[in-house]
Amino acid sequence: MNNTVLYILLGLLVFSSLLTVMIKNTLKAVIALALVSAILTVIMFLMGAPLAAVFELSVCAGLVTAIFASTISLTDDPTPEPGKNKKRLGRYIYLPIIIAVVIGIIFITKPGLNFTTVIPAVSENTVQNTLWHERNLDIAGQIVVILAGVFGVVILIKERSKN
Amino acid sequence: MLSIIFLTIVLLYIIGFYCLITTRNLIRILIALEILTKGITLVLIYAGQVSGQMSTAQSMVITLIIIEVVILAVAAGIIINIFNINDSVDVRKIFRNKE
Numbered sequence: 103m104n105n106t107v108l109y110i111l112l113g114l115l116v117f118s119s120l121l122t123v124m125i126k127n128t129l130k131a132v133i134a135l136a137l138v139s140a141i142l143t144v145i146m147f148l149m150g151a152p153l154a155a156v157f158e159l160s161v162c163a164g165l166v167t168a169i170f171a172s173t174i175s176l177t178d179d180p181t182p183e184p185g186k187n188k189k190r191l192g193r194y195i196y197l198p199i200i201i202a203v204v205i206g207i208i209f210i211t212k213p214g215l216n217f218t219t220v221i222p223a224v225s226e227n228t229v230q231n232t233l234w235h236e237r238n239l240d241i242a243g244q245i246v247v248i249l250a251g252v253f254g255v256v257i258l259i260k261e262r263s264k265n
Numbered sequence: 266m267l268s269i270i271f272l273t274i275v276l277l278y279i280i281g282f283y284c285l286i287t288t289r290n291l292i293r294i295l296i297a298l299e300i301l302t303k304g305i306t307l308v309l310i311y312a313g314q315v316s317g318q319m320s321t322a323q324s325m326v327i328t329l330i331i332i333e334v335v336i337l338a339v340a341a342g343i344i345i346n347i348f349n350i351n352d353s354v355d356v357r358k359i360f361r362n363k364e
Contacts (some may be wrong), residue, residue: 255339
């Protein structure tokens with residue numbers, strides 16, 4: 103039963119990501135992206151990664167959507183070209199062909215898709231232990247990246263107000 | 266079960282890359298990058314499940330999410346600046362203005 107739910111969710115994930123790239127309205131595309139994040143959260147939870155799932159839900163489905171929405175509201179393109187939507191959808195006619203070719207190549211090179219080389223669980227640490235003791239350099243890196251991002255945004259806003 | 270997850274990852278990569286190549290809107294380029302990142306997140310969780318080291322996978326996913334958001338915030342700032350200068354987020358129009 104659990105596997106069936108996972109299959110349905112994986113199908114929904116692909117469908118909603120297709121919806122995200124093909125929808126005309128950018129704001130609706132961003133909402134579809136939030137839906138992708140929400141579905142990925144449930145998948146991660148089912149696969150046994152609850153902490154990362156919570157991060158995905160709060161940051162990717164929440165904060166990222168807010169950033170995108172504010173960017174779209176600040177950069178509203180005033181002149182939509184007539185017949186733009188048909189041209190836009192015309193770009194995606196090759197997508198099913200590429201998907202079919204890639205899946206065909208995968209099935210030819212790996213018939214039956216037997217990637218299942220499951221190694222039995224080694225020592226299962228807690229996430230807290232891994233994050234704070236084994237990979238504490240990552241935390242330092244994250245702090246540096248966040249500071250770089252903050253300073254970058256501050257400098258960009260300064261430039262804008264000068265202009 | 267794992268093969269289906271692998272196929273989903275491949276499909277997410279294809280959709281993300283295709284959108285990245287075909288779109289000319291800077292915001293949609295960011296959306297394509299986000300979809301690619303979703304694929305990478307799924308790869309990391311899948312790898313954690315296969316190797317039995319889910320805690321390491323989770324910590325890497327958390328790092329990935331933080332880096333993703335910072336990149337997105339800076340890129341959004343750059344896009345807003347580009348829009349203020351060129352009055353458009355369409356790559357063709359921006360290059361036309363430059364010429």
